[in-house]
Amino acid sequence: MRPRQTLAFKLVATGTTFLLVALASIALTLWVTWQLEGGAAAVNEAGRLRMMSYRLALRAEADDPIALRASAQQLDNTLELLRRGDPSRPLFIPWSDEARNAYADVREAWGGLRGRWLAGDPVPESDIDALVGRIDHFVSSIEQRMSYWTAVLRGAQMAMVPLAIASAVLMLFASHLLVLDPLRRLGQGLASIRAGDFGARVTIDVADEFGELANGFNDMAEHLATLYRDLESKVEEKTNTLEVEHARLRALYEVSELVARADSLDGLARGFASRVRRAAAADAVAIRWSDESNQRYLLLAQEGLPPTLASQGQCLPTGRCHCGQPAGEAQVRWVTAAELAQGQGHCRRAGFEALLTVPVRLHQRVLGEIDLFFRSPHTADADELALIETLAGHLAGGIESLRVAAAEKETAVAAERTMLAQELHDSIAQSLAFLKIQVGLLRESLRRGDADAAQRTLGEIDTGVRESYSDVRELLLHFRTRTSGEDIEPALRSTVQKFEHQTGLPVKLDMQGHGVPLPPDQQVQVLHVLQEALSNVRKHAGAHQVRLTVRQSPEWRFEVADDGRGFDPADHPGESHVGLRIMRERAAGIGAEVSVQSAPGEGTVVALSVPARAHS
Helix, strand or coil: CHHHHHHHHHHHHHHHHHHHHHHHHHHHHHHHHHHHHHHHHHHHHHHHHHHHHHHHHHHHHCCCHHHHHHHHHHHHHHHHHHHHCECCCCECCCCCHHHHHHHHHHHHHHHHHHHHHHHCCCCCHHHHHHHHHHHHHHHHHHHHHHHHHHHHHHHHHHHHHHHHHHHHHHHHHHHHHHHHHHHHHHHHHHHHHHCCCCCCCCCCCCCCHHHHHHHHHHHHHHHHHHHHHCHHHHHHHHHHHHHHHHHHHHHHHHHHHHHHHCCCHHHHHHHHHHHHHHHHCCCEEEEEEECCCCCEEEEEEEECCCHHHHHHCCEEECCCCCCCCCHHHCCCEEECHHHHHCCCCHHHHCCCCEEEEEEEEECCEEEEEEEEEECCCCCCCHHHHHHHHHHHHHHHHHHHHHHHHHHHHHHHHHHHHHHHHHHHHHHHHHHHHHHHHHHHHHHHHHHHCCHHHHHHHHHHHHHHHHHHHHHHHHHHHHHCCCCCCCCCHHHHHHHHHHHHHHHCCCEEEEEECCCCCCCHHHHHHHHHHHHHHHHHHHHHHCCCCEEEEEECCCCEEEEEEECCCCCCHHHCCCCCCCCHHHHHHHHHHCCCEEEEEECCCCCEEEEEEECHHHHC
């Protein structure tokens, strides 16, 4: 065992060495390639020096000093570029002694010709040819250096070939020794198991992962052999367990669905009775509800009970028999046939041999009881009892949800009735009080025989009746206000059109910006506030035109502005102004604020602001 581990370590170490050498060769290859790429660019740039030299000669003959200086500067720049290189291209000279000497010769020859050309002195053609010759020698020195690096690159690549072959052979040998052979043995063992030979075992004398796999395989084969001997009984047992679990999960799902969609206590109790009876495999079931003082239990629903027993159990005093446990003693309880025979014995005479009572409890309060009846001796395991208790908890939650929903509906109706009463009091009740006073004045005028005063009073009464009629129509409009989706603009336009039709006053609706839509319940309250503001314009403003401005961002803001007579807010402290208290109460209900700006003769602006947090 130990020599095999040592050999494996040596093979891995050798393979690692070959890998490092290969990586070094690749790095060398990349560096040489970089040198060759830079040298090729340098050869190209140095070759351009010939063309620049001949171009200088032509421009010197053309007697163009400006072009001549530009060409000389370009040649200077090229020489400087070759000297310092440009890694970004890349461009650099693979320097050698010969290349440095050749570059110095070119600089020297160019230095002599440059001054003469720029001074306008004639330059013999032989001097130009000498410069070009030195440039050619410089280019040749670069190419020779590149040939040397090319040979180095080829040598490195040739050296990588045997290195790759040796690494491949080594890896194949190591793979066979450490991986393929153990896998072959494991494969043979699996084939034997697949063929039904559970006595097959795998022997691998190596203390490594494959050795652990072999031991695990052998343990698995032994376990399979044991399982196979009693496979049918275990499969049947597991199947029965899964069926029971599936039935329990189905019962939970059905009861949860029933609780979610139940809209009445009677429907909830009847549906629950059917489902819990099926889940508990009971012969009969009774669902009972207890009053808050736990004085009695009323039968909400039953299934499977004989008519006589069902009639007798419609209302059970608490603690009178086995059904209807006192709240302080309520618990899951089995009642045997002997116990059923005691006392009144109704259940025993009906043929039941066992009774299971389960309290329906919510937050330590007993809401009722589930009674399951069995016609044969029956017991339940802990899982079955836990299921029935869970179903009882779902029933308690459903009963509480129905109670809360009913309470919410009652609260909503009460709130709406309160609001209706306030609006009637603040509008129609005041008008009726005014009419009552006018009727008294009319009676007094008639008693005195003052026809003129009676006629004036009749005019006031007529005006008051018309005002009350308009108030009633506005209230009906408020009560019928609905929204149709996320966009409040159609409802606003409908409100504006109805106001224009009722009063004849033009209203301009100005929608500005875009924002998150208001929830439908907030839209209704906003419309009520705006309708009340428009009602005040009709009653008190004496306006010629009205403007409704809606800004949707950064927060919703609604402004009703009129050009009417206005008023001094100091003369109407607090919320004594007609309708202002109603608007502020509605706004406060949705977390909004109402503000009023007005002055005598300058109109009035009523603003409703709905903060972003109120509708987020």
